[in-house]
Amino acid sequence: KAGVTQTPRYLIKTRGQQVTLSCSPISGHRSVSWYQQTPGQGLQFLFEYFSETQRNKGNFPGRFSGRQFSNSRSEMNVSTLELGDSALYLCASSLRMGEQYFGPGTRLTVT
Amino acid sequence: EDKVVQSPLSLVVHEGDTVTLNCSYEVTNFRSLLWYKQEKKAPTFLFMLTSSGIEKKSGRLSSILDKKELFSILNITATQTGDSAIYLCADMDSNYQLIWGAGTKLIIKP
Numbered sequence: 001k002a003g004v005t006q007t008p009r010y011l012i013k014t015r016g017q018q019v020t021l022s023c024s025p026i027s028g029h030r031s032v033s034w035y036q037q038t039p040g041q042g043l044q045f046l047f048e049y050f051s052e053t054q055r056n057k058g059n060f061p062g063r064f065s066g067r068q069f070s071n072s073r074s075e076m077n078v079s080t081l082e083l084g085d086s087a088l089y090l091c092a093s094s095l096r097m098g099e100q101y102f103g104p105g106t107r108l109t110v111t
Numbered sequence: 112e113d114k115v116v117q118s119p120l121s122l123v124v125h126e127g128d129t130v131t132l133n134c135s136y137e138v139t140n141f142r143s144l145l146w147y148k149q150e151k152k153a154p155t156f157l158f159m160l161t162s163s164g165i166e167k168k169s170g171r172l173s174s175i176l177d178k179k180e181l182f183s184i185l186n187i188t189a190t191q192t193g194d195s196a197i198y199l200c201a202d203m204d205s206n207y208q209l210i211w212g213a214g215t216k217l218i219i220k221p
Contacts, residue, residue, distance in 0.1 A: 043211040102153035
């Protein structure tokens with residue numbers, strides 16, 4: 001089975017712009033979670049989608065949003081980018097609660 | 112506020128040594144504790160522990176959970192350079208949300 005894929009792998013944006021990241025889960029996995037990872041903060045949970053519904057949400061401002069499509073693919077959007085949004089954004093899909101399979105991540109740099 | 116604390120934050124040992132990584136948690140309505148290994152980018156799943164005192168084992172790696180004392184340990188015996196990675200533990204709460212520790216950076220010297 002193909003693993004979790006994320007696009008793009010690298011992205012450079014300017015403050016104030018918006019960005020959309022994409023995640024395709026492993027076939028058959030209906031749950032998709034998004035994380036932000038920075039050296040100082042570790043893995044921070046953004047949100048989780050299951051069957052097109054947001055099931056859980058972390059403590060991030062409203063500039064961070066997401067959605068899931070009927071084929072379980074998910075997108076994450078960040079509006080009005082700030083320098084502090086520079087991070088590795090990881091997506092993970094799961095079939096069984098807790099056992100998550102991570103994609104390679106999208107490295108976002110905000111200048 | 113729920114939290115997961117890992118120790119040590121970093122560890123350097125020589126090949127062949129045995130290491131023990133620690134994870135303590137304070138989570139309301141605990142469900143399970145999970146261990147992941149992160150080498151370059153994506154963390155990979157190692158173990159999920161739900162019951163106290165039952166050891167999970169995979170090759171040279173093993174892990175056990177103590178729900179009374181609220182901690183888990185991950186043991187790696189006969190370490191190899193390929194074991195160098197960041198080891199993450201996470202707790203799953205009643206909403207199935209994972210709360211992650213900061214990780215232990217393990218470096219194995221040849």
